[in-house]
Amino acid sequence: MISGGDFNRSVVVRFNAGGEVTIKQNFVGQDAEGYMRATMIVNGNIPSIPQDAKIQVDDYSEDFTRSAPGMRK
Numbered sequence: 001m002i003s004g005g006d007f008n009r010s011v012v013v014r015f016n017a018g019g020e021v022t023i024k025q026n027f028v029g030q031d032a033e034g035y036m037r038a039t040m041i042v043n044g045n046i047p048s049i050p051q052d053a054k055i056q057v058d059d060y061s062e063d064f065t066r067s068a069p070g071m072r073k
Helices: none
Strands: 007-014 020-030 036-045 066-068
Touching: none
Parallel strands: none
Antiparallel strands: 007 020, 020 036
16 A cells, blocks of 8 residues: 655666667556556657567566655665
8 A cells, every 4th residue: 555645756768779768757646446646758769670670678677665764766
């Protein structure tokens, strides 16, 4: 159960082949069904990808811990 408050996160992704994308996320609690509500803004440029290319993204997870009141790392 989430106990209120907002969680904001900004990420910059840089590609080896050139290009950079900024992702800004704002998590604002739960909806009526208990799912996390969030907004996300993605801006930037990605490298050219051939039409028949296959892209594979490995599974990813991230853990956050409380480092101080109101702070997560």
